[in-house]
Amino acid sequence: xxxxxxxxxxxxxxxxxxxxxxxxxxxxxxxxxxxxxxxxxxxxxxxxxxxxxxxxxxxxxxxxxxxxxxxxxxxxxxxxxxxxxxxxxxxxxxxxxxxxxxxxxxxxxxxxxxxxxxxxxxxxxxxxxxxxxxxxxxxxxxxxxxxxxxxxxxxxxxxxxxxxxxxxxxxxxxxxxxxxxxxxxxxxxxxxxxxxxxxxxxxxxxxxxxxxxxxxxxxxxxxxxxxxxxxxxxxxxxxxxxxxxxxxxxxxxxxxxxxxxxxxxxxxxxxxxxxxxxxxxxxxxxxxxxxxxxxxxxxxxxxxxxxxxxxxxxxxxxxxxxxxxxxxxxxxxxxxxxxxxxxxxxxxxxxxxxxxxxxxxxxxxxxxxxxxxxxxxxxxxxxxxxxxxxxxxxxxxxxxxxxxxxxxxxxxxxxxxxxxxxxxxxxxxxxxxxxxxxxxxxxxxxxxxxxxxxxxxxxxxxxxxxxxxxxxxxxxxxxxxxxxxxxxxxxxxxxx
DNA sequence: GTGCTTCTAAACACTC
DNA sequence: AGAGTGTTTAGAAGCA
Numbered sequence: 001x002x003x004x005x006x007x008x009x010x011x012x013x014x015x016x017x018x019x020x021x022x023x024x025x026x027x028x029x030x031x032x033x034x035x036x037x038x039x040x041x042x043x044x045x046x047x048x049x050x051x052x053x054x055x056x057x058x059x060x061x062x063x064x065x066x067x068x069x070x071x072x073x074x075x076x077x078x079x080x081x082x083x084x085x086x087x088x089x090x091x092x093x094x095x096x097x098x099x100x101x102x103x104x105x106x107x108x109x110x111x112x113x114x115x116x117x118x119x120x121x122x123x124x125x126x127x128x129x130x131x132x133x134x135x136x137x138x139x140x141x142x143x144x145x146x147x148x149x150x151x152x153x154x155x156x157x158x159x160x161x162x163x164x165x166x167x168x169x170x171x172x173x174x175x176x177x178x179x180x181x182x183x184x185x186x187x188x189x190x191x192x193x194x195x196x197x198x199x200x201x202x203x204x205x206x207x208x209x210x211x212x213x214x215x216x217x218x219x220x221x222x223x224x225x226x227x228x229x230x231x232x233x234x235x236x237x238x239x240x241x242x243x244x245x246x247x248x249x250x251x252x253x254x255x256x257x258x259x260x261x262x263x264x265x266x267x268x269x270x271x272x273x274x275x276x277x278x279x280x281x282x283x284x285x286x287x288x289x290x291x292x293x294x295x296x297x298x299x300x301x302x303x304x305x306x307x308x309x310x311x312x313x314x315x316x317x318x319x320x321x322x323x324x325x326x327x328x329x330x331x332x333x334x335x336x337x338x339x340x341x342x343x344x345x346x347x348x349x350x351x352x353x354x355x356x357x358x359x360x361x362x363x364x365x366x367x368x369x370x371x372x373x374x375x376x377x378x379x380x381x382x383x384x385x386x387x388x389x390x391x392x393x394x395x396x397x398x399x400x401x402x403x404x405x406x407x408x409x410x411x412x413x414x415x416x417x418x419x420x421x422x423x424x425x426x427x428x429x430x431x432x433x434x435x436x437x438x439x440x441x442x443x444x445x446x447x448x449x450x451x452x453x454x455x456x457x458x459x460x461x462x463x464x465x466x467x468x469x470x471x472x473x474x475x476x477x478x479x480x481x482x483x484x485x486x487x488x489x490x491x492x493x494x495x496x
Numbered sequence: 497g498t499g500c501t502t503c504t505a506a507a508c509a510c511t512c
Numbered sequence: 513a514g515a516g517t518g519t520t521t522a523g524a525a526g527c528a
Contacts, residue, residue, distance in 0.1 A: 198501085198502060198503085199502080199503075200502085216517090217516085217517065217518085218516080218517090235504095237503090237504060237505065237506095238503090238504085240504075240505070240506085241502090241503060241504065241505090243516095243517065243518060243519085244503085244504085244505095244518095244519085244520090245502090245503095246517095246518080247517095247518055247519055247520080248519080248520085254518085265510095265511060265512055265515085265516050265517055265518095266511085266512095266516070266517045266518075267517085267518085
């Protein structure tokens, strides 16, 4: 990484998985991102969680990276190796747009104007394409190479995300560049190491990766198994833990299967939009780059009408951090086609991607994705009109943690006393009312007004456009992976 | 030491 | 009946 001059903004070669922090881009730098020539630093590519893409044959690429802060330079030897190796092997061509994109802070706004909608646009706005093709191909240096079909995680081809290896470097070895270059690797010890992500985050990622943003338990198992082979050899207790999480973790909500009710037991599970920010926050804390791909926008999306926050806020550095997520935001937005963005949990989706309250990613550890915290307004379906909730509603949700918490899993209670008032929705009210009394409380807050949601949605649309425009830059690379794209997609379809 | 979060295990009920 | 699913409880480990 240190030998790359990002300012050139030319050409692209995937050089591997970058630590999330390292993907934070200094002002004035333009990133290629994953095949993303012409992307400004804040567009999409942090969401991809890896792949600084640089050309080996393009001019002006080499040289020390400029303005990289020490923490960004810090990296595991393995990462460096990979990058160096990949740079040589994963060439993906040069994007003509790259040069024009080199201007600092020339946000994608500048380019969006030139991007019109249309079929291609629509296709390009599907993050699946990025997940299944860009990542897969760039990371693995080839398409066919990816048995798991998970570009996000099977970066090393051994089923374990490199980042995970790095994160748990104390317990696992750094991946070799050769394995990356090979696009796959033999079984490694790391394969057997447990992912440093909580079950709730794994579930979250699984659900978020699903086109419908909802999955039955079985598919969640499958996703986890697919992306974390550790569990394939682990005792089956983890499935219990998954179910336990789904059941107890407020972040997840049960939804009825569609009317066409597919065969199969159980319900679909989705991420409670109210808690998505919490999960995002948890992901951020995980320092798991790939996990950040599942982050949703922390702030109002940049748009022509509302400039990106990083351009507005006085504190550039802090806004930069938040802008890290903007990229993820874009990816999340793109991850679903407009039609898919409907959150099964919330007819008003994609609401939470842009809701002001979802924007807030608190550093408060209590405001996390865990079972008990109630940092955000509860969905009506899970809201309680308990006395505590009234406190929250009145006091802006600043009830003391203890008041909001009824033990580590005390959130059960917040549903107990209060059947869903939005019974008309698709939400399911699990028969938790039958619970015996002791565990209740958990404050709730009224969801934000729908008007505000609509406003923000407009911004989301703006961002979608922007992101779509940015994605057009990827087209040049995309063409070299058509084949894998289809295979990946078909694979995904087959899994359904 | 305490509180919290997360994980794990187990038991039970329910549905298919 | 058995498997899968969902819920609940309890305990332990790790962390701040």
